Amino acid sequence: MSIDEQIQIKTTYYNEAIRYMENAKEVLKKAGKEDQFYIDSKYVKMASGTAYNGVLLALDGYFILKEAPKKKGRKDIDYYRMNLAKVDKKLLNYLNESYEALHLCGYYDGSKSVKVIRAGFDYAYTIIEKIKP
Numbered sequence: 118m119s120i121d122e123q124i125q126i127k128t129t130y131y132n133e134a135i136r137y138m139e140n141a142k143e144v145l146k147k148a149g150k151e152d153q154f155y156i157d158s159k160y161v162k163m164a165s166g167t168a169y170n171g172v173l174l175a176l177d178g179y180f181i182l183k184e185a186p187k188k189k190g191r192k193d194i195d196y197y198r199m200n201l202a203k204v205d206k207k208l209l210n211y212l213n214e215s216y217e218a219l220h221l222c223g224y225y226d227g228s229k230s231v232k233v234i235r236a237g238f239d240y241a242y243t244i245i246e247k248i249k250p
Contacts, residue, residue, distance in 0.1 A: 130178025
């Protein structure tokens with residue numbers, strides 16, 4: 118893969134992942150805050166799901182750059198974990214934490230904790246920064 122192709126992949130995936138994160142932040146504003154908790158779990162769930170999808174998008178770009186094996190059909194968390202374990206174990210920790218905070222606590226459980234969701238966003242941005250052009 119040429120340098121120009123790598124830059125194009127990084128730019129495309131990075132910009133799209135950042136767009137997801139910006140959308141997630143806008144949705145999260147609608148949840149409202151009271152002390153250390155969000156008020157409306159519906160918006161927390163929407164924002165968390167969107168942010169987590171941004172993480173997966175960034176990882177898809179990262180795997181293209183690392184020439185990780187492709188998977189036919191739907192990818193699951195085990196696909197991402199397995200491939201990250203082969204190329205970047207430190208980044209795997211960030212994936213596991215963003216999965217826990219954004220996907221499980223935020224999206225599925227509707228956690229209203231500002232600290233939990235903020236941590237998930239921080240982990241997400243760390244992953245996305247890995248493909249910054």
